[in-house]
Amino acid sequence: MDSYGDLIAADDVLLFVNAAITSTGQREFHSEEGEQRLSLDFLHAYMIGNYRDLYAAVLALDINDHNAALIVRRLLETAREASEQQRRSEGRLIARRLALLPPQRVYGLFRELRRAKVNNRRTRAVMRDWIAARPDPAFDAVKYRGGLKLALRHAHLVPTGEELGPFVFAPRSRKRYATPILESWRRAHYEQAALYELPYTVAEGFAAKHGIARAAFLERIAPRMTRLEQLRLQESGRTHRAGAVRADLTRMPLTRLASYVLGLPLADRVARRAELTDALRAAARRVAGAHRGSWGRVAAVLDDSFSTVGSGQKRRRPLAAALAAHHLLEALAGHYTALWTSGRTDALLSRPFGATPLGHRILDALDTAPERLVIVSDGWDNAPPGLAGEVLRIWRTRLDPERRTSIVHLNPVYDADDFDVRRLAPTVPTAGLRDAEDLPALVELAQFAEGRTGLAELTAYLDARTAHFLKDP
C-alpha cells in the first residue's frame, strides 16, 4: 500500500508529464504567453526540487522539444546537487535526448546555458560529445554559424579539421576553402549562383543581399530545402508560381500535414480533396503500422469548437491535433465512428466554429456501443457547462460499472491556471496530446492518470520507458 506522500508524488509526476507534452510557453486561446511561461517554470522548479530522478526520467517520454530543452538546462544548472549515481543516469538521458532534438533547439539550449553562465565540467562534456557526434561539422558551421561559434567558445573546444576554426572565427582570413560548402559560402558573398549550393535558411539571407526576386529564388533553392521547409513553403511557392517547391505530401508527418490542410482555404480543400485525403490516410497508416485495424469498435468525439483556433502563435493547433487523431483512429480501428462537436461530418472541411456541446456528443458516441471512446478536446465544455463530466460519471457508476467501454480524454492544451490539462471527469483519465503520432503511447500513459495507480507502478513504467529509450541506437 502506498503512503499518502507516494500518491501525491505519482500525481505530481503525471501532472508534469501532461504539462511537458502540451505546453510550449506560447500563447494559447485562453491564456497569454506570460502566464504559460510562469506556470511552466514553476512546475519545472517544483519537480527538480522534489523528484529529481523522476524529473530526469521524463526525458524518456514523448515530451515536446521546448520542455526537453528546459529539463536538460535545469539538470545541467544544478549538476552540483546530483549524486554520483544520478549524474551517470542523467548524463545518458541527456545525451540521448539531445541526439533526438533538432540541432537548432540544441544550439539554442547552448546559448541559454551561456547566457545563464553555466559552465561546469558536465556541461562542457555534454557539449563536446554532442558536437563531436554531429554528422557533418562543415554543414553545421554554415547553417548554425552563430550557434556553433558560441558553443565552441563556451566549452573551450577545438573544431575538427583544419579549416573550421578559421571559418567560424575569422572567415575573411582565407582566400579560399577546400571544403566545398565552405567555399560556396565564401563565393555566395559575390556570386549569385553559389548561394544555391547552401542550405535554404542561409541562402535566403544571401538572396536578400543580392536582391534576387522571390519567385526565382524559390524555384532554384527548392532542392536544398528540408522536408518541413518544403511543406511550410508550399503555398508561398504556389503564389509565386515556383513549381519546383512541390512537397511529397504522403511523406509528411501526420500532425504537420493536418496543420497544413487546415491552413488552406475551404475552396482549395474541396478542389484537392482526393490528394489531401490520400496524404492524410497514408500518414496515418504509416503511424499505425502493425496495429492497423486492431482496436475494434472505436468512437471518437472530436472538438472543432471556436476555441480550437488556438492563438496567433499556435494557429489551429488543437484542431490539427483532432484532425490528425481522427485519421489515426480511423486507421487503428476496425469499425470507426467520428463525432465532431459542431455536428459536421466532413473532416477535411472542418474549421473552428461554434460552442462546445461535448456532453451531447459523448452521449451520441456512447449510443454506438464502442469498445473504446477517445475524446480529443481542450476540456472547455460549455454547452451546457459540465454536462460531459456528468455523463461520463453516470456512465461509469451506473450504466457501465464493469467497464466494457474504455474511455480516454486527450487534451492538446495546457491550462496555465491549473498547472495541468483540463479534465472532464475524475473517473476518466486525461492525458496531454502534442502530436497525434504519440496517441497509442498516451492511451497507455493515461491509465495512470485515473489517480488510483501508485508511485511504484509509475516508477516501474518510467524505468521501462527509460531502458527502452536508452537502448535504441
Place this chain on the structure above:
Amino acid sequence: MMDLTGLSTRPSQVWGGVRLVPLVREEPLTDLRLHQELYDEGPGLVELGPRDSYLSYIPHGFVASWTGDGSPAAAYGTQLTSGRGELPTPCMPLQFHRRMVRRQAKDRLRFLPLHLALEGYLALHFGGPAIAWQEWSQRAIRNGLSPRAEEAYAGGQVHGLADALRIFEIHPNQCGLLVYTGDALAAAFAVPHPEDYRALHPSLVNDLYGELIHHYALLSAPLADFRTRIADAGIRSLADLRAAARRQEQDWALFHDSAMAGGLLDVPYTAQTVYRLGRFTLSRFLPPFALKQENHIGETITDEHGRIAYLKTFRLSENQVRRGHLLTRLAARDWHLAETAAELGITEAQLGLRLESAGFGYLLRQDVLDGYRKAARSRRG
C-alpha cells in the same frame, strides 16, 4: 413588457466576473439586416440644431436596411459597399451627424445606437417646465435641461469584458447576447440575423456601459458556472440520461429568463416610436425609474406583431435612476414643486435640495434655492 419570442436562451459562458448568455434564433429574420458604419475612434460631434451641438463619444453608428419584397437581404459584406462609399478617413477626428435619426437613402435609416436612447432619457423633459412656476430659473425655462451629457464607459474599460468577448464561442444561429458583470445585467443585444451578429460581436467591446457595470466588473470575484447536475437515481439507460440533460438545459433557460433577466423583461416600459418603415418600428423605451431597482433604457426595432428584431439596452446607474425618478415625478405634477413635494412626502425645501444634489440646482432660481438652504439650516439648528 418586452417580447423576446423567437429568441431562446442557451447556456452561459463565464470568464472572470463577466457572464455572457447567448440568445439563439431558430428562424432568423431575413428582410431586416443591419450594417455598421465605422467611425473613427474619437469624439463625434452630434449636431441637433444650430445651438445644441454637444460633445459625446460615439464608437458606432448603425444602418438598418430593408428589402421591400421580403426576399432575403444580401450578405453583410456586399452591403457595406453598396450606396455608402464615403467612409470617414482616419485623419478626420470629428464626424458631424446632422440629426440623430434621418433617412439616408430611400430604404435606409441610420441611427446611433445608445446615443439615441441616452438622448431619449435626457430629452424626456427637454423642453423644461411646461408652466413657468416662479421658482424655476430663467435658464431652465428658456433652455430646458442642459448640458445633455451622461457618463458612460467604453466596453474596453470594463475589466475583463474584452477577454470574455474574445474567447466567447458563438453558437450556431446566435442572434443576441446578454452581458452580466458580477451577475448584474449590464446590457442586452439582439439582432435579426446570425450573420449580423457575427459581424457585430467584436463591436460590443466598443459599446457604452453604465458606470455601475464598470464598478461591478472591477470589484467582482470570479463567477461560478451553473454546472450541470444530474441525479444518479432513476437513470437506467442512455435515453434517460439524454432526457435528464435536456431537462437541465430547459431549467437553465427558465431560470435565466425569470430570475436573471427578470429586471429587464418583466418591467413595464414607456415606449416612444421614433420611426416606422415597412413592417418595422424603431422605438426607444424608458424604464419606470423605480428607485433601488434595475432600470434599463434602450432602443428596439419591432415587427408588426411587436416581436423584437433588434434590441440594445443600457443599464442606468443608481444616480441616473434617482434623477430620472425626480424628473418623472415633477413632470407628473406639471413641474409644481409644492405638489410634487407633497406627493413624495417631504417639504418643498427638501425637494429643492434633492434637486440640487441630483445636479439640477441650476434649474431653480438662485434666491429660491438660497431660501431652501436657509430653511434646511434653521430646521437642523
